[in-house]
Amino acid sequence: MSLEFVLASHNAKKVREFQRIIGDRMPQASVLAYDGPEPVEAGLTFAENAFIKARTAAAHTGRIALADDSGIVVDVMGGAPGIFSARWAGSAAGDEANVRLLLDQVADIRRPHRGAEFRCTIALVVPDTVLPGGHEFVAEGRWRGNLAYEPRGSHGFGYDPIFEPEGLEVTSAELRPEQKDEQSHRARAFAALMPELERVAAQLAG
Template identity: 50%
Template sequence: MKILVASGNAKKLRELETVLAEFSIAGVELVSLKDVEPYPEPPETGLTFEENALIKARAGAAATGLACVADDSGIAVEALNGMPGVLSARWSGDHGDDQANNDLLLAQMSDIDHRAAAFVSCCALDVPAELSPDGQPREITAEGRWEGALLREPRGENGFGYDPLFEPADCPGRSSAELSPDEKNERSHRGAALRVLAPEIAKLVGA
């Protein structure tokens, strides 16, 4: 069964592949946005990670007829009342400019000692009725959190986004960008959410 991962980021496909392998789920072929006919990607107008994940999953399923997994994620900083939150990817104004986003967040937090933060991810699975075991369309969402703290300067070359600024509570002394892919997959917010969705994916393939 093909399942669309509504992203062009190969790392997100590998993360879901790893989770499916953990659950011994076979019979699933993951495809990315690069593997399907282009379709208009909807604006992420939701006020929560869950709303945005559902927007993307619904659009992918409607456009391709495939079951679709999508996620929305970001960093939530306690001292900023949970921001950047859903605005993480465009915190500096330009969507996806990691350097500018990181620089702005560091500047905003430069005089603040309370550095508690968390990576948050919501993953959504949209299943068209014709692919659902009971013939009914299904939507499932799951949230994962990775608690930690915001560093005062970037460290590490792995990962993307805010990884160089985030020190996980379960890996003190290292940034998320200093972890290996395997270490990150074991702990990450997205991995936690995907592990909740995995049993639902298993039902689709009769695993």
């Protein structure tokens, strides 16, 4: 039985990343891009924002929806940018502006005090039109590392060019996509989510 999930994101790179990760674990599954309205992410945690997006996509499409809320958490900044990672330099700013602002803010901080981690929370929402009573689940993944002093690499997106995963001397933007998929915060969140996706698939196959 084939499964289709709508990903509550207008970020084409994220859609492709989700398809790679899910496809490796559930070959019968496919990830569809979301073309509906952008919800207001008014939550105070990654989980709250992920559910806001997933519920909006599920209601708009009538399909099983996935949404992630992810960002970078910097130790010396008390956990910032956190849920504000995507708009750290302003709501209209892009990745480059966000990265540059963060680097400027920690410019005087040297190793070993540049610790950081990527966090990813994935929300799953199955509407009651698909499964009687509906269903919701949330999973989290964390990826420890350090902030680089300057951006390096051309893969990935967001803060990948300045995040050096623990134990590596490259940034996550210098990893090949398949290498990143094996160890990233998103991959770890998916590892926690997969048993739930398989249970939903079994119920639908029923």
